[in-house]
Amino acid sequence: MENLGQETAFEVLAKAKALERQGKNIVHLEIGEPDFDTPKNIKEAAIKAINAGYTHYGPSAGIPEMREAIAEYISKTRGIKAETDEVVVTPGGKPIMFFAILACVNPGEEVLYPNPGFPIYESVVNFIDAKAVPTPLEEENDFKLDPEYVKEKITKKTKMIILNSPGNPTGGVLGREDLKVIADCIANRDDVVVLSDEIYSEIIYEGKNESITQFPGMKEKTVILDGFSKTYAMTGWRLGYGVMRKDLAAKVARLMNNCNSCTCTFTQMAGIEALKGPQEDVRKMVAEFKKRREVIVTGLNNIEGITCKKPRGAFYVFPNITGTGMTSQKLADYILNEAGVAVLSGTSFGKYGEGYLRLSFANSVENIKKALERISNAVKKL
Numbered sequence: 001m002e003n004l005g006q007e008t009a010f011e012v013l014a015k016a017k018a019l020e021r022q023g024k025n026i027v028h029l030e031i032g033e034p035d036f037d038t039p040k041n042i043k044e045a046a047i048k049a050i051n052a053g054y055t056h057y058g059p060s061a062g063i064p065e066m067r068e069a070i071a072e073y074i075s076k077t078r079g080i081k082a083e084t085d086e087v088v089v090t091p092g093g094k095p096i097m098f099f100a101i102l103a104c105v106n107p108g109e110e111v112l113y114p115n116p117g118f119p120i121y122e123s124v125v126n127f128i129d130a131k132a133v134p135t136p137l138e139e140e141n142d143f144k145l146d147p148e149y150v151k152e153k154i155t156k157k158t159k160m161i162i163l164n165s166p167g168n169p170t171g172g173v174l175g176r177e178d179l180k181v182i183a184d185c186i187a188n189r190d191d192v193v194v195l196s197d198e199i200y201s202e203i204i205y206e207g208k209n210e211s212i213t214q215f216p217g218m219k220e221k222t223v224i225l226d227g228f229s230k231t232y233a234m235t236g237w238r239l240g241y242g243v244m245r246k247d248l249a250a251k252v253a254r255l256m257n258n259c260n261s262c263t264c265t266f267t268q269m270a271g272i273e274a275l276k277g278p279q280e281d282v283r284k285m286v287a288e289f290k291k292r293r294e295v296i297v298t299g300l301n302n303i304e305g306i307t308c309k310k311p312r313g314a315f316y317v318f319p320n321i322t323g324t325g326m327t328s329q330k331l332a333d334y335i336l337n338e339a340g341v342a343v344l345s346g347t348s349f350g351k352y353g354e355g356y357l358r359l360s361f362a363n364s365v366e367n368i369k370k371a372l373e374r375i376s377n378a379v380k381k382l
């Protein structure tokens, strides 16, 4: 258990809640979830499904209609032909990380993963006694993975390459050309699996999401992780999925069988509505995130000691705070205690996150402005 890490966002949330109980006003920019309500048509589909009796166990890999709806959606958005039996529905996208790593990687094998990146990748790789090999994401490269690092770090022992675009915590986005270089790197490696975390695929501000699966031979080598939490503001519903080769899907379904039996059945029926129903609410949410992105990036760049690049996707900024003279963790603690704004230290996402903070802009413009003013005043006192 010593090797198993965790997502610090939940710890910081608990600390912030404790301060609120003492009467302190806190602006929450720590947790990665849309502040919008789940669209009405999706909620109504869930209620209808409960009333129609979708309250029992279902197949471990997911309800067939749901798997079919996901296969259709992935085929359309990734430009590949995804089949129903290549889909496994899970309670959130997160279990796909755990299951794909468990199913594919043996102790001692190497996994390349983005750093700073979602902390669970490194945590699970360490947990199973495999070797976590960081591929740094650098500010000067707009926090997108430089494919040269993949070329440099890949060895005979490499079993998995984890990609995350648009990325948490940096908002970096991989372009078609970058993905092509990575695909070329493993063209002759049938033993390597790519875990492509595309959970923010619909939250992108310039251009469109590109998936490594579009290159010849890559669909068979890739596990796409996606879900409903971010796109449809459904974090609490716990609904996500993986799309992967049929034989691997059967193994991941067996892990589901051992672990959860199945994903909640009425939320799956709501998921079908999410994918097939009107997408107007998603467009509205993304447009609103885009407005907030302007406010938060401009505001942070106006604070002395802080500079901030504009993220191309997801709903996080990853400002450089080295000009404040403080370490990331000290500054995050100071901002919480002094300014009443909950933010995360860049180091919560790995060692290459030192010198940065992560702020989520999945909060109202009013709260973002309040947070910026408070941070500015607190930093001035340093």
Ligand SMILES: Cc1ncc(COP(=O)(O)O)c(C=O)c1O
Pocket (backbone or CB within 6 Å): 032, 091, 092, 093, 094, 095, 118, 164, 167, 168, 197, 199, 227, 228, 229, 230, 235, 239, 240
């Ligand atoms: C990069 C990334 N992948 C996966 C997830 C997990 O999403 P879910 O809530 O659907 O499990 C998150 C959630 O924060 C994330 O940021």
